[in-house]
Amino acid sequence: MELKNKQRIALSVFFFLSGICFASWTSRIPNLKNIFQLSYAELGTILLTMPIASMIGLPISGWLVARFDSRVPLSIAFTLLGVSVFGIAFSPKVIFLVMSLGVFSFSLRILNVSMNTQAITLQKMFDKKINGSFHGLWSTGGIVGLLFATLLLRWNIPMNIHLSIIAAITIVTTIVTYRFLVTNDRATSGNKIIFGKPDPYIGYLGLLIFFAAICEGGMFDWSGQYFHDVIGVEVYTTGHLLFMVWMALARFASDYLIVKLGMPKMYALSALLIIVGIFIAIVFPYYWPTLIGFSLVGFGTGPVIPMTFLLAGGSRKYSTGMAVSLLATYSIVGMLIGPPLIGYISEALNLKLAFITFALAAFMLIPISQLFFRHKRSLE
Template identity: 45%
Template sequence: MSPRKSRLAVSAFFLVHGINLASWASRIPDIKERMDINDAEMGTLLLVMPISSILGLVSAGWILRNFDNKTPLITGMIAQCISLAAIGMSDNLYTLSAALFFLALSFRITGIAMNTQAVILQKSYAKPINGSFHAMWSFGGIMGVGLTSLLLALKVTILPHLIGVAIMLAIISIAAYPYLPTGDRAEEGSKIKLGKPDKSLFYLGVLILLASFCEGGMFDWSGVYFKDIVNVELYTAGYFTFMICMTLSRIMLDKFIIIRMKKEHVYLISSLMITGGILLATSLPYLIPAMAGFSIVGMGTAVVIPTTFLLAGDSKKYSAGMAISIISTYSVVGMLFGPPLIGFISEAFGLKISFLFFAVMGLLILPVSRLYFRSVKNEA
């Protein structure tokens, strides 16, 4: 299989993954309204997802040792599509919770598989390409929220929306599957090693947790923020600008950022942009400044996760797949525990105050990144 065809196939799965997540997340305000639940109850419902996703870590080592990554990737992606359709069909909290449980589990499996394939493909290219995969994921998010915005304007309900998207994405995944890379099963380094923790991998995990907290929270609560705080009818506006700026930053990651900037500076700038963007959006909760703030946050969060995955792929203790699986656990905690926490804080102190926690998480990226690079120098 040519590297070019494999790259296109992996890119297609990143695209589908992004559309799936955006399609569900951009409909959260509708789900809240349909189920008649408050922010705290929504936060409780979202707790189903991290619990499910963490269960995937138990089987990660076994999957990496026994299968090429293309097998769990297509299996997980089809499960994602079925779960997305099930969300659209859910008419009570029990069926919705079950659908979210399986959606999160499939997100976990596909996330590990496709990021492992991306890191391994990167090693066969002389130029940086990893950022392009994450740009495709973000572009998928733009497509997902753009489609939702269009369907909202056309008064299309959640049921035909999510079922239609699920069918379309399943077809794309099946078509791309034959062109995925093969022979990338990890022969060693796919077992968790007991003993002294890998300090540098721990710091990478914390970095991805902080970025994922911001990213996941923005996915799930930006629509609610624009609907309840900014008070605009087209509440996907903030999510849309966030995703556009995230995508643009990830396109620049390969062509400019990785080549011309030190990774220490990447984390510094990202930290300041996340913090500054949130402060702008919360201090001036009006359409233009809020959209500008969300845009800055999108650019800030964009490069942290792909850069951190690349650094994890160089682990000397674990295979690329297992290292990614380990730090993906931190990503899951941030991406999925963050939104419920925001719901609980919002119910107690208000949604605008709860968004300040994103600023705190963004600010912490700076000192943790310094600790990581210091640990790498000490190990050298």
Template identity: 50%
Template sequence: MFSTPQKQRIALSAYFFLSGICFSTWASRIPTIKAIFNLTEGDLGNLLMIMPASAIIGIPLSGWLVAKYDSRIPLQIASVTFLLSLFSIGWGFSLFGLVISLILFSISLRIINVAINTQSLSIQEKFEKRIVGKFHGVWSIGGILGVLFSTIMIKYQVSIFWHFLMIMLFGLVIIIGMFPFLIKNDKAKTSNTFKLQKPSKYISLLGFIVFFAAICEGGMYDWNGVYLKEIVKQEVFTYGYLLFMVCMTISRLTIDNLMGRFGMQKLYIASSVLIISGVLIATVFPSLFPVLIGFCMVGFGVSGLYPMTFILAGKAKKYSVPIVISIISTYSTVGMFLGPPIIGYLASAFGLQKAFITFIVAGLMFIPLSKFVFDHLKKTN
């Protein structure tokens, strides 16, 4: 019924989907965790800082694993530990246990990100039309369903323990069923060696693009619920997250066509404008509908940054694709987990609304960085 490449595409889409569900499940329940442990904004910032610190441990590990072995092997192992660590976060038995769980969660997520993006570029070679953006769209669909399910759990006051247990069991079914259909024998044929040295200018530029994209995306994931609850005084605080994910998904499912029509360089500029405008609306007019509109604009703005940048990563020449993705994903991982604690510290000092200026600063960076990237490509081609 399905050709082998189609089966591989479906299987990998399932892993993108599961990653989206699990991450949005964690992020949408951060206000719950904050309440359980009676954390201040500064305390929450400290807790979230654990994640970028632990992700750095995986800088050489993730790229080496995916380049040394078939990428599906570390993907499967990391997916299991990812699900187990998510469940242990929901256990909530102690603050120490939460810290250990977050460390494992962060390292597992890093390995998953490198593996699924490596597989996506391998599968892309088997299709004439661009499909990388659609994989990221499937991740966002998973994120939508994850936050929808979280909304139901919150509305009916289901404990975080049972909530995360259900997600873990669902995830185990997916990875057991889909693992046999992933791409095999994709171990890198070029250099597998990761050396701790300064990356090329081109790789660094791409890395900084995903770093600032991750600050925007990670910060929105972790703080938009708190913003809705504490600034807008909205009891069902997942509405903003839900609309943010819906807008990201719509955009990511169409990003491949948009790239063909307008070109990546124009889309980077459009992303910058949407992010800045959306954050300004949400902070200047802190009531429900303006905030939801602002979050939607940020969702549209952030959505295309990852797929476009990972496509550009395939043009790098210094390392094999898994190593390049690992290096760039390092910037992404640090940004994803550094953004939220920065927001927390600024919120503790100046208030949450003023702390959201961080997103405006990050959004501005895409214009000069993308210009440098495309100037570099023109010189080398």
């Protein structure tokens, strides 16, 4: 087997594993809310720990991908991720949960930058588009993680046993797979943030990924709670699961759809699907209509972040690693600001109306993407 194919498989494993870890944590949010007797606002405040930790990781992640081959911070971050999942599983008090979530988010910040740097490097080795498939595997990992969580919920397996299994798998897989990752991908230039006039290229992409991440992060953390509180079902992971299934399908299909439709139309289509899906779930708050709505949101959300990270490789101002690091900041902040925002709006109004936030965020993809492609054409 060619080296680049081995490297692609190894990186695919990490994308898949990352999806499992994230879905496993989010699947247990309703349990944590009940264990610690949290209100919507209190849960939102705890979730606010995550964007704060992510911002702390901004300069560190940029420095790591500039200083080392990206597989080094990737492996360190995955090991820390496993440790933090153990911490979430066994937190006796809220303060320990907050600390564990901080480490969890900090690790996500570093591994997202490292994985996407590897993905863009590998994309340059292949003639066909492969970037969307990596993000599709992240979503597939999320599906597997949710299926596993759903089974354990049905069997009444405690949360600490569930998350301990995930943590152990994460650490062991990292140790085994590390040596197969891409090497010698450290850029020699463009590794420093250049202060002065903002770069419109990165700025527009950052806003696109920020609003997409608000939808994605909010759906990850609150879809289970929506089915639990608004729809009123005991096995509350089904909506989250179907959202992830359609997100994965969209990401696997995104490479083909981009060729057929082009990226400008893909951004508009994604926005439209998210808006329609959210309003179906709000206007018809029943089991099957909400499943359909969440499916549309998943298919709409799926392509946006992979497309945007892929465009980062075209930056003329920054290296691939630094451009990805900057965009990952927008991505993680959006993904992790979305959940607490929904919590506060739910406390003030209700959870159903709070979901309108996702439709508003999706709408912003249309004008911002048009501005970006207009700017991109001016550079050509």
